[in-house]
Amino acid sequence: MTLAAGSLHPVWLRGFLSLLQSVDGIDVVGHASDAPGLLDLLARQRPDMLVIDSTMLQPVQSLAGPGDPLPRVLVVGRATHAGTRPLFGPDGCCGYVSERESESTIAELIGQVGRCTLARPAPGGCADCPVPRSFRPPSLPFSEREREVFERIGWGLGPSEIAAQLGVHVKTVETHREAIKRKLGLSSSTQLLDAAFKWRDGEPLASASSSAPPERGAA
Incomplete structure (x- = not known):
């Protein structure tokens, strides 16, 4: 599984990349700390999955056009839950995990999204996938x-x-x-x-x- 990572915070990004080394079967093809750079990375590498800091998600979605489809996306944020803004599900993200969770929980969600064979999640979340439930407060x-x-x-x-x-x-x-x-x-x-x-x-x-x-x- 190929994966790209993005965050507006370079220190957070370095720590998260270190965590990814503990997840089996992941090939990190690149990372970026700004929205234009991340979209360029996605266009060049076409990774299977994107793990993105919640603060970077909206800038990326705002810049992405019809020709810039995002891969499967797992959002990682500082908040304890995904909140109630109508931001995540309609935009096709697979799930949300708080960075306050244990490393094993974060790694498990990454693995679940990474093992999926769909290019994009179904609207509202795929029926048999446990990951969308992580959005719910x-x-x-x-x-x-x-x-x-x-x-x-x-x-x-x-x-x-x-x-x-x-x-x-x-x-x-x-x-x-x-x-x-x-x-x-x-x-x-x-x-x-x-x-x-x-x-x-x-x-x-x-x-x-x-x-x-x-x-x-x-x-």
């Missing part, structure tokens, strides 16, 4: 509708915009916002916005209990 103690509201708060949407997207009344959105604040132990809209932004970016919520079952809430 841990569960929160919310109803499904509360989760939808919380995610959209993190996307920067206000109550009216959220209500329009979900097809509900603004007052319903406000009710869900208050329920979310109560469950997270928050006392203000500013704290709610900060928590939603952190969750969007893959950071854990100190007040959120991932083991608590979600409540059944009204839509």
Whole structure:
């Protein structure tokens, strides 16, 4: 399996290349620390797989044109989970792994993506592959509708915009916002916005209990 690596942070890149030496069957064909250089590398080497730092993914996707298809992509980031931004799945990435995970876990995911025989993942993730599940953030103690509201708060949407997207009344959105604040132990809209932004970016919520079952809430 041939692999290319990319990161905007050269020190991180050197450390990650050292980790790749522990993964059997990998031939690292090159690496780059800027988006144009990485796209040039992909065009020249046509690797089977790209491992990329999450901070570099969006610049690469912004520059890549129809003639620059990315190979199978595993995103490695500093956050504990992939977050809720609609960035990863629709753009064809295979999975996400936090660099806080053990080296063996990271190596295992790289191996799983590398052993795949598909050129690109199916939309939303391939049915039989366990790797796409690594994108999903841990569960929160919310109803499904509360989760939808919380995610959209993190996307920067206000109550009216959220209500329009979900097809509900603004007052319903406000009710869900208050329920979310109560469950997270928050006392203000500013704290709610900060928590939603952190969750969007893959950071854990100190007040959120991932083991608590979600409540059944009204839509």
